[in-house]
Amino acid sequence: MNWLLIIVLLPLLAAAAVGFVPGSQRLAIRGITIGASGLALLCALIAFCSFEVGTGFQFETKVVWVKSLGLHFHLAADGINIGIILMGAIVAFAAACCADDITHRVKEFHILLNLMIGGILGAFASMDLFFFYFFHELALVPTFIMIGVWGRGANRNYAMYKITLYLSLGALLALIGLIGVYVQTGAESFSIPDLIDKVREKPIDEAAQQWIFPLLMFGFGILVSLWPFHTWAPLGYGAAPTATAMLHAGVLKKFGLYGIIRVAIPMAPVGAQSWLGVLAWLALANLLYCGLVAVRQKDLNLLIGNSSVAHMGFIFLGIASLNVIGLTGAVLVMIAHGLLAALAFGLSGHLYRQTGSLDMSRMGGLLRQMPLAGSALLMALFAGCGLPGFANFAGEITIFFAAWSAGLKTVTVIAAWSALVIGGLYMMRAIRNILHGPLRGDWAKAGDVSPLIATAHGLLLVALLVFGFAPGLLTKGIEGEATKIVRLAKPAER
């Protein structure tokens, strides 16, 4: 079965279907959206379970799309993206459930939401550079409109332009890098496996690699909120409606990281050698600077946003170590962080809905008030500090080992320190402020999450715990692919 094709098409079809339902039929619109993303999740789960490690591409769909340019509509799964697609499908389903808080122009929101989900899942399933980019951009316009129409706060117009312009800039820089890869390999094809075959025969000219790699690194980096291009992220997520923030922070943001691992390193290994050192230091800036910024936040959403930017530092560090365990850890954290960010933004969305404010200095005692949401938040914040048992811990510890063995010792020591101390500091403070202590003013009337949303949050938590206790489910597949990439990047150590 071509599970991937079904997974990508379902949300897009749902977007079309919602288009034909009159706007007053709220239940039908919600039903179609949740049903489609639920089915997509089921397919992703079946695909994940039936995936056989080490047998190359599976669930492949390949259609020639533009012959003269060598563009293919090529969906396929390997060890790296199968896990990310599963994570994306889980987050998509959870986001669809959490979109319950949209009360006006429900139809338009759900069309855009479905489009965005289709774009996100398509981007990670694509093995053709063109469609990889194409699907990613499909989510750009929905993000803009969603923040503009359904966003929060007085600052949302600024936030909406900022996120759109930053993302466009990153995407365009990456596009030039991607076209550079195509032009320089002379492969006459945008298909990643074709390009890799070509590079294996004859690597890209080294001078060109010195251009291509930074283009891709900074282009994709901006999409992932690499320091100092990170300021759009906390602001944008703070202003976005719940479902948008969950999808964006959880899944879409991982696109850039995936691009660096999938394209930039294998295609331009020489460029990578000279630029990954820079990336390691920028990653450290992500961890330290954004961590310290997170400490100062009073608004829960800004805290989560900044901590999520800080967490990207781990992944960049894993990539910068450029060894098998580093890349494996990076992908593992990508998946773990996707689930975690979605959970955190889903919960903050619920809290926001209760009183219309996320000011932490005016919260307190919520654990008793809303046991389900409260304990989920507790676990999310602990997972954010890297507590063993959650998938984040498994990934982060792997990355520390990788960075140490790659010789980035100073960076590793500082990173480990900052991760433990700074991360612990703001997460613990948030727990104390929000969940413990006496109940404050406005919050006395606040209610717990509805069963639907509780299911969504529960699903995210279960996934975090399952991958935390059994990271082998993911790493077995990732390792094989990471080995191939490292071999391409460092042929000398073969």
Added chain:
Amino acid sequence: MDGQLQFIQLEMMVATLGLLILLADLFLPSTARRSLGWVAAGALGLVFLLSFRGGYVALADAEAFGGIYRLDALAFFFKRFFLLAAIFVLVFAVDFAARLRGGVSEYLAFILFALTGMMFASSANDFSLLFVSIELITVTFYILVSFQRHRLHSLEAGVKYLILGAVSSAFLVYGIALVFGEAGSLKFEVIRGAHGELLESNVFLFGMLFVFAGLAFKISAFPFQVWAPDVYQGAPTPTTTFLAVGSKAAGFVLLIRLFASVVPELTAQWTGLLMTVAVLTILYGNLCAVPQHNLKRLLAYSGIANAGYLLMGIVAQSGDGTAAILYYLAGYLFTLVSAFMIINLVTREGEGEDIACLAGLNKRSPFLAFALALCAVSLAGIPPLAGFFGKFLLVKSVAAKAFGDAGYFALLAVAVFGVVVSIYYYFGIIRAIYWSKHTSVDSPVSVAWPTRIALGLCVAAILYLGLLPDKPINWANAAAKVEEKMSVDKK
């Protein structure tokens, strides 16, 4: 002579149609004259179909009238392009007729005469035909621009276009004279053959520079762009549309003919100059568009920016670059036609075309709101629409040269910067449509059936060019190959 006349059969049909409309004006009651526009559009549709007829297509790669007129794939492509543009503009003009206050049939006829000029331009193989066809276009546009004699803005635009257009014609004719003086012939063939030696001559270079300036005026490239915003804003909207699409494409077909196939070595020598013009045009257009509130003016500045992107295809100096220009222009045609049509429908006479008019369009007419949003997204170059694929091809053609040449990289960097800036103002349109607050009118917009069909076709074409580019890119490649082959043959 009979054999030669069949080369210009399409042009003859169009010109005759124009004359017939002027004649019909004498016999029809004034109320029925509007519908002449639909008749003319239908007739042009027929001409468009005839352009695919086997007997006509078989004339490809041949020359007539002593070699001044040439039919080839590039000419076919542009003739069909202009015909399509004119069909849409005619349908549009019927909608607009009430605002013209008289002279509807003349307005329609002048559109057809301008179209004739454009179709001749696409076949020009000689400086004399180049000049005559450009003048036919420009002179009819002087009239079309100032057609609303009761509106001061329209007259102002007409005068500006007249003065600056005359200056550019002077540039053009002076340049042609210098080229003739040095080359001894106006024929492209002769110049192509001799241009190795001609490059040594400063007179020839000056002449070509002046010719470039004359054509740069047509495409509104920096520093010959000053007329565009005022003229676009003041002219009747159908004229603006035809100016933005047709006149610009006419400039580009001539630029492609001259710089890609007649004097490719000169183009190579002038890469720096062309690049600078492209860079400045992109920057000027995009940066000036940011503060605009008038939609027609905004699209004028965006048109300047788009001319800059299109010049990237010339700078690339390859068949891919030329094909990218053709693809981009095709997407631009459908996008601009529908954008201007919708702007015209939404704004009312005398109110101006302020962006605030779009407020609440989402409620007034969801289809128009969706179509205009689609145009904005396509112009911003975001998938899955025509504008994205066009930009992708242009960037690809430049990137093919960029590795190893920092100048091309600078051009790409400016293009990226320009696109990011343009997303700001194009998305401002989307914002105005879907969630701007001050709604003054909320009456539904009534759209006539032909306009509705035209808009539907445009939307379908924008999606088709963005989603299924396989076939159209083959057409663009086939048309672009002609020029590439000719310049290679000569080497």
